[in-house]
Amino acid sequence: MKIYTESELKNKAEAYCVRTERCPEEVAQKLEQWGATEEENARILAMLQQDRFIDTCRYCKAFVRDKYRFARWGRNKIIQALRMKHLPSDDISAGLEEIDDEEYSRILREVLAQKRKSVTGKTEYERAMKLLRYAVTKGYTVDEIKRYVHQVSEDEFMD
The missing domain is CATH 1.10.10 (Arc Repressor Mutant, subunit A)
Incomplete structure (x- = not known):
């Protein structure tokens, strides 16, 4: 070496x-x-x-933009990944401000629609739960996911 x-x-x-x-x-x-x-x-x-070759705030912003747009990650997964890199909370928060809520919602709907094509289950509720679990592993919150899972009646989902 x-x-x-x-x-x-x-x-x-x-x-x-x-x-x-x-x-x-x-x-x-x-x-x-x-x-x-x-x-x-x-x-x-x-x-x-x-010399600004390294800037943690700039890094967080770029990381957030890339992960939610291209990898289609949810906020939770992005936050976890940034914390694992030992970055300051203030910079992580600044990075999360890069998320455009409309675009984020559209991406979540697309993720769910794509996955819905391959999800199988005996009941609508079972399929919805599989979709929910999948989206949670992508870093989305249950509340965000519930808004867009249309195959289950509100009553079933709230329990």
Whole structure:
């Protein structure tokens, strides 16, 4: 394994950050893979943040936009993923503000409509419960899902 100087590590980290938004944890892991010591890692991360190669708020906003639009994740799954990256709550909240409620609702309806085609069950209630479980695993809340599952009467669903 090649030994890099701190300057080379910083240059590699800058190039890594330029390609796409990165969070501090991702960059720290990469620096560790490249052989940076803890002290070098901390100094390089501080420089990258100072030079705005890394910005946790900007990262959260980009992450939220990508995950709800392209991966079709719900808020809960997005929040969980960002928390696992040890990002500040304020930045996570700012990122969640990127969600357009109309677009989010449309995506949820599309997710449910697509899944409805492949869901089987003996009763409408059973099919609705399978849809509900599926959407919960995608990170949507039960209240959000209930609004769009049309195959079950309101009375059955409320229990």
